[in-house]
Amino acid sequence: MCAVGCGSPAPQQRLVSVWAMGREGEVIAQLLPQFRKLHPDIEVKIQQLPWTAAHQKLLTGFAGDATPDLCQLGNTWIPEFVALKALAPLNQNLARSVRVQASDYFPGIWDTNIIGGTLYGVPWYIDTRLLFYRRDLLAEAGFADPPRSWEEWSRMLAAIKARVGPERYSVLLPLDEFAPLLVLAIQQPEPLLREDGRYGNFRSPGFRRALAFYREMFQRQWAPPIAGTQISNVWDELGRGYYSFYISGPWNIGEFKRRLPPEQQGTWMTAPMPGPDGPGASLAGGSSLVIFRRSRHKEDAWLLLEFLSSPEIQQRFYQLTGDLPPRRSTWGAPELASNVYAHAFREQLERVKPTPKVPEWERIVTDMRLMAERVVHGDLSVEEGATDLDRDVDAILQKRRWLLSRGVTP
């Protein structure tokens, strides 16, 4: 460190290194000129990571003491990196901040960044799941509006299936995605883990109700029993009417706009998730901006975080990426207000719930998906699936229980 100019007090170089993933990593560079105008003395270095390699790269970065100052982090990964003690707490920064106001954020999304009462990230954009559907096919089946409850939804799925015959279906629930079942499960009153994340709670009546409904959709052949990788093109297939409902996220607004031909553009729409009895909750997904504990430029990183979180910049970010902003004030912007497909997301965002905040969650939810796949294939009943899953999850959480019993907060 002392190789160059140790004696003379060289001007402190203010450099903020940033890691961002996928498309966001490309776009962030276009927002920076404005930041440089505000803070000409801070240099920002951006590194782009592909999503598929991001998790592994972050872990190896942590193990090798090479983490960045500021980083985009999927909000379901936050508990894991908090367990690693890799993230800096942000409560003090927030208390002093004028530009980041917690009350302006959708509460379900904000909550995903709080672990044990401490704030570790600020939401950057949101990602929740809801229905993409074919208005025309629904109207032909005799329904003017999208479903509000599971019961209404079931009636529509049955009516559509009756019209399209055995070769086509009503809804696509890809078996290689955990999100569709997880959405149904999170709508239930019971939490998915019990006793502060010590044990699984999948035998609860709520989860079994969700699993039974999920299985019913396959049993009645409303949904084809296939994985997403077996569908060459999910957008074309919705356009062809291979299915009329598809549970997916905000990035598909842009994809459907781009990929469906102009004459079909009037036929699709988005709708909030129907729930067991009336409008239901959905997942509080998305990415947050976090500052690493080992950063030596935390204050400058916070300046950049504030800049990226300001409503004006978030509007531009939305224009560039189509990513939906987590702040209510940004939603007033004309570009968002005029996007009819975003309205359902705006409504859904008031009803999003975080998943259990344990580092093992990713593995638990993968086990849940594998169990659900076996239930769909008829290898397990709903009861057996729920019991098996609880047993596996309890085993996964064994080390967490051991740590908690020793008084260590994982």
Place this chain on the structure above:
Amino acid sequence: MKVGHAAWAFATPALLVIGVFFFVPVLAALIVSLTDFDLYALADIRNLRFVGLDNYWHLLHTPDFWRAVANTGYFVAVGVPLSLAASLASALLVNSRLTYFTAFFRTVFFAPVVTTLVAVAVVWRYLLHTRYGLLNYALAHIGIHPINWLGDPHWALPAIIVFAVWKNFGYNMVIFVAALQSIPADLYEAARLDGASLWQEFGRITLPMLRPTLLLVSILTVAGYFQLFAEPYVMTQGGPLQSTVSVLYFMYEEGFKWWNLGSASAVAFLLFLMILAVTALQLRLTRDAETS
């Protein structure tokens, strides 16, 4: 003495490299396999527990691990003979005096070996597509209903086997061609003078002369096929219903997806033992065949 010193001096650099890059990591992995090294241990080394043989014990009681072993066994048992047969048949074809354009065919058969697996996997996914795939299209002409190749747990592994055999047979073919060319031509001439049929020539001359090559190729292929990973990784991600999870894929998920490095290291050693046992068995069987 002097010669001994000189020999050590020459061997030391190589031994050092092997030691640092092979023996030390293997030893470290062995030690890790006796601990519960995971994400929590990465955060704080005090969260590391020495668990003895617990990882091994747990693995042997994990149905998913046995599932992976069974899948791998199936893949090896069916894939290796198919692969060897395809290699030998194509080697005989391109080596035959009756075939034209042998250089061309040799190149064509070898091409899958050198193409990028991920790229050809994409093409194969289209070939195997349930509704638009060429394979089901062809089967429809002989009255067979579309098969959900990569989505049906019964068909996914066979589909992967066919893909892997197609991808790999060219490599062994080249070895067989070299071995075929080293069989003296006068053996065949003598056989023909004695009035031997083509089958007799193959059974009495070609196969016995190929035996050392066959042993080598089968050991290499068995060891290679036991390490099945990339094919399911790009084609099915282990699905449907875990039917294409191999031992190595299982290890990858344990280690790099879930960061349970202790358990993943144990999987690695169990796989090593399996390959060792099967190879020993192969050598034993060959030796018995030779002595009898």
